[in-house]
Amino acid sequence: MLELNKGIDILAEISGISTLDEAEALFEARCDPKNVAKLGRITNEQALLKIANAISMTDPDAVFVNTGSDVDVQRVREMSLEKGEEQPLAMKGHTIHFDLALEQARIIDRTFYIVNEGEETSVLAKRILRDEAYEYVKTHMMGIAKGKTLFVGFFSRGPIGAQAAIPALEITTSTYVMHSANILYRNVYHQFDEEAKRLGLFFTNVHSEGPNKPEDLPNARVFMDRSWLTTFSMFCTYAGNTLLLKKGNHRFAVDLATYYGKERELSEHMFITGLTGPGGRKTFCAGAAPSGCGKTTTAMVGADFIGDDLAQLWIAEDGTLRGINPEKGIFGIVRDVNRESDPYLMKALREEGAEVIWSNVLIDENRVPYWVGNGEEYPKRGFNFQGEWWEGKMDGDGEPIPLSHPNSRCTVANTFIGNYNEAVAEDPRGVEIKVITYSGRDSDTMPPVWVAKNPDQGVVIGASIMSAATKTEVGAEGVRRQPWANEPFIPGPLADYMNAQFAFFNSDKLKSKPIMAGLNYFLTCKARGGDGEGSKLLGEKRDVRVWLGWLERRAYGDVDAIETPIGFIPKYEDLKGLFAEIGKEYPKELYDKQFAFYVDNIIGRIDLQEGAYREEKNIPARLFEIYDEQRKGLEALKAKYGPIVSVEQLIETAKSRAIPL
Ligand code: OXD
Ligand code: MN
Numbered sequence: 055m056l057e058l059n060k061g062i063d064i065l066a067e068i069s070g071i072s073t074l075d076e077a078e079a080l081f082e083a084r085c086d087p088k089n090v091a092k093l094g095r096i097t098n099e100q101a102l103l104k105i106a107n108a109i110s111m112t113d114p115d116a117v118f119v120n121t122g123s124d125v126d127v128q129r130v131r132e133m134s135l136e137k138g139e140e141q142p143l144a145m146k147g148h149t150i151h152f153d154l155a156l157e158q159a160r161i162i163d164r165t166f167y168i169v170n171e172g173e174e175t176s177v178l179a180k181r182i183l184r185d186e187a188y189e190y191v192k193t194h195m196m197g198i199a200k201g202k203t204l205f206v207g208f209f210s211r212g213p214i215g216a217q218a219a220i221p222a223l224e225i226t227t228s229t230y231v232m233h234s235a236n237i238l239y240r241n242v243y244h245q246f247d248e249e250a251k252r253l254g255l256f257f258t259n260v261h262s263e264g265p266n267k268p269e270d271l272p273n274a275r276v277f278m279d280r281s282w283l284t285t286f287s288m289f290c291t292y293a294g295n296t297l298l299l300k301k302g303n304h305r306f307a308v309d310l311a312t313y314y315g316k317e318r319e320l321s322e323h324m325f326i327t328g329l330t331g332p333g334g335r336k337t338f339c340a341g342a343a344p345s346g347c348g349k350t351t352t353a354m355v356g357a358d359f360i361g362d363d364l365a366q367l368w369i370a371e372d373g374t375l376r377g378i379n380p381e382k383g384i385f386g387i388v389r390d391v392n393r394e395s396d397p398y399l400m401k402a403l404r405e406e407g408a409e410v411i412w413s414n415v416l417i418d419e420n421r422v423p424y425w426v427g428n429g430e431e432y433p434k435r436g437f438n439f440q441g442e443w444w445e446g447k448m449d450g451d452g453e454p455i456p457l458s459h460p461n462s463r464c465t466v467a468n469t470f471i472g473n474y475n476e477a478v479a480e481d482p483r484g485v486e487i488k489v490i491t492y493s494g495r496d497s498d499t500m501p502p503v504w505v506a507k508n509p510d511q512g513v514v515i516g517a518s519i520m521s522a523a524t525k526t527e528v529g530a531e532g533v534r535r536q537p538w539a540n541e542p543f544i545p546g547p548l549a550d551y552m553n554a555q556f557a558f559f560n561s562d563k564l565k566s567k568p569i570m571a572g573l574n575y576f577l578t579c580k581a582r583g584g585d586g587e588g589s590k591l592l593g594e595k596r597d598v599r600v601w602l603g604w605l606e607r608r609a610y611g612d613v614d615a616i617e618t619p620i621g622f623i624p625k626y627e628d629l630k631g632l633f634a635e636i637g638k639e640y641p642k643e644l645y646d647k648q649f650a651f652y653v654d655n656i657i658g659r660i661d662l663q664e665g666a667y668r669e670e671k672n673i674p675a676r677l678f679e680i681y682d683e684q685r686k687g688l689e690a691l692k693a694k695y696g697p698i699v700s701v702e703q704l705i706e707t708a709k710s711r712a713i714p715l
Pocket of ligand 2: 323344345363
């Protein structure tokens, strides 16, 4: 079991500053009077010690305390341009940042949890013992900031005062990282002491890109100290490896929820968006999807967009499920962002007004950014993540180099997104979540939408996400299990996380239970018998509006559904009506293809999941019971109808209940 403050505090051990007097003396010696004064307003002793130790260890030429004031925020932007970490683009407020060609995604092979002897971690994660990590950090981070300015920022992961909001320090030599933090997180310099006191803890992140040369990349590391809630990141710049307020701290939040917030809190890789139902009612939905699977696009389908990546959930006193977005901006993948599928985001990106940091896209001779799938005409040449680029340029393996990297991104504040509901997103009470979805890139197995019959089945939907690998992790390939789409960020054993999920969604305290659903809009024509159609999708991504719309109605019991062994699926007439609302025909033939059960595929999926979970220790028996029930129901269907079961047959079976469901 995880224990906080156990073992040596690496930062303190390396630098040796242990009293407030020593910290203050160091500030006097190392910071100019302005920044000494800024630090003087902070009273949290632990935070001051962290900052002092980080300064002492990294040894910068100067320190810049970012109070979040307009002047400080502007200065960070300017310094990023002066330093060259970003360059200006044609549109006012837009800049471009490039990461090294071989650091275009999360470096999972160099990302480790720092653990104490005997502590367990997820079998899917890498770990390093505390002593080794101490040696590594000492060797590589001592003096790493020489010749640079070290930036110190005070942020909150969530609206100030929200039960699930967590304050965090970002300490970095990278102007790009601090600039990104200003866009993506709430600066709480003035409320930091109060927030840290309210919660009794805060996260600390220490980063330096060092010389940022390709030859240093093998030494790059992302370390997350689970006991001291501190991250160390070095020799890298990609925000997924460096802006550890995001996924580094999300990992700590997952730990806190799993081990200390049981039956009270969850920390999820989910968007939050508000759907508008009949009579204008607002219904909030939180949805998990692995990185690079269209989470941002789905989030923006709602009329009231709250967040596109992370959600902190908790059970409120009144028994409702509440959610906040720990962030206030998006670090979104731009590939395939175009006017048709992402109108709000496109407006922010292509029309003047927003502040945008672009990363790893193509910049043409007019200093305009372009990316693959933007629905516009492409330039024939320009500059991108690997240097000069021209159409047809090949890499060393003779493969054409894409115009933009598949994981190229835009960083933009949510306030520039037309459907962002800032007032609601900033409300510390959070929004009530009535619909939870889980999805992945699944080309051939699950239907577009299905709803769990009870919380246990819902937890199992989350546990069973499978998805094709995307370009968000360096070196990832193939179709993989992606439990809750959160697996890359679950530090402890999956069994512990799963237990926390069962406890949360079955809790008696949770009086208004959300509906829990699977979503899959990656089903291909080919997988449903369409010859020669390659990987063309069966339906369109934008149909997600309808799947979510149906779930919105289902959450209130406004629509009936067809019971199947894996949960409830929609009736054709209801979907047809919802498609009509978005001005689309919905042929019965398409419905029949999308919702027919390819039983062997689903059973194969269950077998695969079960096999993998049986390899792990302490997985709750409930998971296997659910798989068993579902398998039996599916086998009975197959025995009666063969391997492909039509919706009519599913209806007939549900009516007769001749076989166990
Ligand atoms: C992200 C990711 O950047 O999950 O959100 O990779
Ligand atoms: Mn993500």
